[in-house]
Amino acid sequence: MVRGTKRRRNSTEKPKAVVTLHREDTALVDDQVTVGDSQCTGAKPYARLVGIRRGVATIDIFDDVFVCGRGSDETPVNYNFSALTHDVGLYRFISKVQFAINRATDTRRIYLNDHSRNGTLVNQEMIGKGQTRELMNGDLISIGIPALIIFVFETTDDSQYPEELTKKYHVTSHSLGKGGFGKVLLGYKRSDRSVVAIKVLNTQFSTRCSRAIAKIRDIKNEVEVMKKLDHPNIVGIYDWITVSKYSYMVIEYVGGGEFFSKVVDSKYNRMGLGESLGKYFAYQLIDAVMYLHSVGICHRDIKPENILCSDKSERCILKLTDFGMAKTTTAAKMKTRCGTPSYNAPEIVANEGIEYTPKVDIWSLGCVLFITFAGYPPFSEEYTDMTMEKQVMTGRLLFHSQWRHITHETQKMIKWMLTVEPSKRPTAVELMSTEWMKCADCRTAKQDILKNSAKAVKTTVGGQQTTVAAATVISTTVTAAATITTGGGGEKGVAAEKKRNQ
Numbered sequence: 486m487v488r489g490t491k492r493r494r495n496s497t498e499k500p501k502a503v504v505t506l507h508r509e510d511t512a513l514v515d516d517q518v519t520v521g522d523s524q525c526t527g528a529k530p531y532a533r534l535v536g537i538r539r540g541v542a543t544i545d546i547f548d549d550v551f552v553c554g555r556g557s558d559e560t561p562v563n564y565n566f567s568a569l570t571h572d573v574g575l576y577r578f579i580s581k582v583q584f585a586i587n588r589a590t591d592t593r594r595i596y597l598n599d600h601s602r603n604g605t606l607v608n609q610e611m612i613g614k615g616q617t618r619e620l621m622n623g624d625l626i627s628i629g630i631p632a633l634i635i636f637v638f639e640t641t642d643d644s645q646y647p648e649e650l651t652k653k654y655h656v657t658s659h660s661l662g663k664g665g666f667g668k669v670l671l672g673y674k675r676s677d678r679s680v681v682a683i684k685v686l687n688t689q690f691s692t693r694c695s696r697a698i699a700k701i702r703d704i705k706n707e708v709e710v711m712k713k714l715d716h717p718n719i720v721g722i723y724d725w726i727t728v729s730k731y732s733y734m735v736i737e738y739v740g741g742g743e744f745f746s747k748v749v750d751s752k753y754n755r756m757g758l759g760e761s762l763g764k765y766f767a768y769q770l771i772d773a774v775m776y777l778h779s780v781g782i783c784h785r786d787i788k789p790e791n792i793l794c795s796d797k798s799e800r801c802i803l804k805l806t807d808f809g810m811a812k813t814t815t816a817a818k819m820k821t822r823c824g825t826p827s828y829n830a831p832e833i834v835a836n837e838g839i840e841y842t843p844k845v846d847i848w849s850l851g852c853v854l855f856i857t858f859a860g861y862p863p864f865s866e867e868y869t870d871m872t873m874e875k876q877v878m879t880g881r882l883l884f885h886s887q888w889r890h891i892t893h894e895t896q897k898m899i900k901w902m903l904t905v906e907p908s909k910r911p912t913a914v915e916l917m918s919t920e921w922m923k924c925a926d927c928r929t930a931k932q933d934i935l936k937n938s939a940k941a942v943k944t945t946v947g948g949q950q951t952t953v954a955a956a957t958v959i960s961t962t963v964t965a966a967a968t969i970t971t972g973g974g975g976e977k978g979v980a981a982e983k984k985r986n987q
């Protein structure tokens with residue numbers, strides 16, 4: 486069994502928010518901004534409630550006490566939600582006085598006081614009538630139940646984003662995650678209110694050496710690759726804006742977090758996702774890679790961290806992302822040693838400067854599927870009997886007890902993908918044509934992908950048509966990111982590997 490190390494959370498590390506969005510419903514705000522009296526005096530608002538529900542305005546806050554609720558003659562409020570009276574399901578949750586925003590006159594800290602019986606939630610945590618919570622930039626405010634997110638709370642500092650970006654997109658301060666280059670923020674398109682993810686990339690600085698993204702040229706390559714792609718299992722791109730030393734990639738919002746978190750989820754007991762669910766995901770990933778290779782793109786960094794889940798449901802749609810290492814195979818020979826060590830194919834590990842092919846993606850995919858079915862990594866420095874390089878170069882695989890629940894056919898397929906000799910390794914087309922990929926779970930996956938893409942809308946990116954899921958929000962899950970703090974075996978092995986690879 487693989488022995489791993491615990492991923493310790495730094496005491497200063499803040500939990501990461503993961504937002505799940507069911508696109509059917511989203512459609513953000515009307516851009517109307519209601520303002521307090523102070524506007525007449527030319528004062529600046531100290532905070533803003535960004536409405537992320539159709540009909541809910543974005544509200545600039547000037548007053549030290551700002552009350553939101555249905556209101557009545559006896560209980561006047563600053564914002565009365567009257568635009569939501571048609572939305573009976575939601576309106577019934579709103580109290581006459583739902584909550585108040587308070588700014589302390591001395592410390593200038595900002596608080597939410599919950600006044601309602603149904604309750605107000607901050608980042609999906611119930612505050613409760615009579616209780617108070619300090620608000621932070623980017624906090625999500627819901628009413629009654631976690632899914633009914635109404636506002637993103639923001640302290641105001643508009644100046645940080647360039648007009649080229651803000652005239653087309655509203656950038657909230659709600660962080661979806663952090664990468665080696667910077668951050669990923671929740672935003673929405675001003676034109677149709679659909680939700681987007683905005684990657685803010687510092688073009689002069691990258692903390693992650695493994696990622697060739699520090700230079701504008703490399704970001705351009707990533708964008709050019711993404712613009713060529715149109716597949717339901719690949720994250721779509723809407724826009725790319727570069728101003729001064731920052732680049733902003735506006736991409737499809739995928740709200741279920743990394744596939745990595747799914748495979749290490751304690752509910753699977755570190756034993757893998759099992760045959761049925763594993764094949765459901767295998768179909769989607771093979772389909773994505775088959776498409777990529779058919780349009781002459783090699784990803785070169787396939788791993789669970791670069792696959793996002795559409796939502797938190799068990800059978801979600803997977804989307805391949807992070808094309809920072811991708812290469813157009815028709816344009817140039819691939820020789821560069823890149824990718825993530827424990828997912829790299831032997832021909833990359835050999836580092837002999839010999840040209841390799843898109844089969845390197847099949848190897849990485851084999852590693853991902855091995856982990857998916859078994860819950861532990863096929864190659865790892867945690868195996869102390871031989872170096873990781875040797876494990877990869879010899880294709881040595883350890884099959885622990887969990888494989889007893891996986892069919893021989895599946896095991897055969899994984900071994901085929903992890904064939905050391907590239908010419909004997911299958912192509913994605915060959916994998917897709919096997920009987921193995923004709924199972925009921927694969928058919929279900931196919932139907933689910935189709936259903937998901939039926940909800941897609943066509944958006945123009947740089948003159949090209951890109952399919953992106955129709956963003957219709959609401960139903961967002963915020964969870965702490967500390968999923969990998971305990972446990973052993975596979976979870977620790979995979980988690981440790983992830984840490985090492987960063």
Ligand SMILES: Nc1ncnc2c1ncn2[C@@H]1O[C@H](COP(=O)(O)OP(=O)(O)OP(=O)(O)O)[C@@H](O)[C@H]1O
Pocket residue numbers: 661662663664665666669682684693696720736737738739740742743790791793806807809
């Ligand atoms: N399209 C998206 N929709 C929603 N959340 C996203 C999206 N893209 C990224 N994220 C979130 O942001 C986090 C970091 O994203 P990203 O993939 O850009 O960085 P990374 O892969 O960790 O770093 P690097 O790009 O340097 O390798 C992800 O783990 C995910 O939680």
